[in-house]
Amino acid sequence: MSRINSAGPRPGDVLSHAEMCMVEGKMLQQGMNFGAGKGYSIVLMSQRKGAPYPDRLAADGTALLYVGHDAYGHPHKGTVDQPLATLFGTLTQNGLFFQAAESYRQSGIPHLVRVYEKIRAGVWVFNGLFELTDASMESDGKRRVCVFELRITSRSFDDATLPTQPQPSRLIPSEVKVKVFRRDHGKCRRCGATTDLHFDHILPYSKGGSSTNPDNIQLLCQRHNLEKRDRIE
Numbered sequence: 001m002s003r004i005n006s007a008g009p010r011p012g013d014v015l016s017h018a019e020m021c022m023v024e025g026k027m028l029q030q031g032m033n034f035g036a037g038k039g040y041s042i043v044l045m046s047q048r049k050g051a052p053y054p055d056r057l058a059a060d061g062t063a064l065l066y067v068g069h070d071a072y073g074h075p076h077k078g079t080v081d082q083p084l085a086t087l088f089g090t091l092t093q094n095g096l097f098f099q100a101a102e103s104y105r106q107s108g109i110p111h112l113v114r115v116y117e118k119i120r121a122g123v124w125v126f127n128g129l130f131e132l133t134d135a136s137m138e139s140d141g142k143r144r145v146c147v148f149e150l151r152i153t154s155r156s157f158d159d160a161t162l163p164t165q166p167q168p169s170r171l172i173p174s175e176v177k178v179k180v181f182r183r184d185h186g187k188c189r190r191c192g193a194t195t196d197l198h199f200d201h202i203l204p205y206s207k208g209g210s211s212t213n214p215d216n217i218q219l220l221c222q223r224h225n226l227e228k229r230d231r232i233e
């Protein structure tokens with residue numbers, strides 16, 4: 001935990017579920033957690049095998065398209081539209097994120113979202129800080145689902161309540177992270193450490209390195225990642 005300083009996790013950091021909850025100061029179980037952080041929401045992504053309509057990356061690699069949640073406890077939840085409100089008229093998590101996207105359209109001030117992604121059992125990656133820039137309902141063939149556009153933020157924040165780190169300019173796709181973690185056996189490539197790991201671009205994106213080719217991504221522990229970064233900068 002020592003690596004996660006007051007500025008919060010860095011995009012690409014690998015965390016256990018317990019570490020993620022410690023970083024955010026709360027138990028995280030649901031995928032969508034509107035307003036759960038200080039000045040931001042928290043979204044958990046995971047590889048849902050066989051999902052007809054999975055979360056995906058926008059073609060340019062700068063945004064995530066996150067699918068909303070099904071009606072809780074509904075017996076045929078895969079066939080009914082994803083709800084924006086409950087039977088009692090209160091907004092669901094879908095509804096709250098929808099409202100925030102609507103407010104962005106009017107005010108130009110985006111709602112901020114931290115995204116964590118589960119790449120295998122017990123292994124989570126911090127994907128970074130995003131702006132909620134759009135929300136829509138789309139058909140998945142059987143029913144209508146909510147799709148939220150989360151764009152990597154390029155703003156810098158002065159707000160002390162919102163610790164943040166430099167954001168990546170391009171996201172590493174889920175399947176690339178899964179492949180790299182497996183190939184590197186969940187260990188730092190330099191020293192074999194299995195804790196404080198980070199997904200590292202061998203050639204940085206800013207220098208023309210790919211985010212989508214597993215050959216350009218490796219697992220490094222924090223020490224070796226920072227050593228390397230200091231050499232490059």
Ligand SMILES: [Zn+2]
Nearest residue numbers: 188191221224
């Ligand atoms: Zn190492």
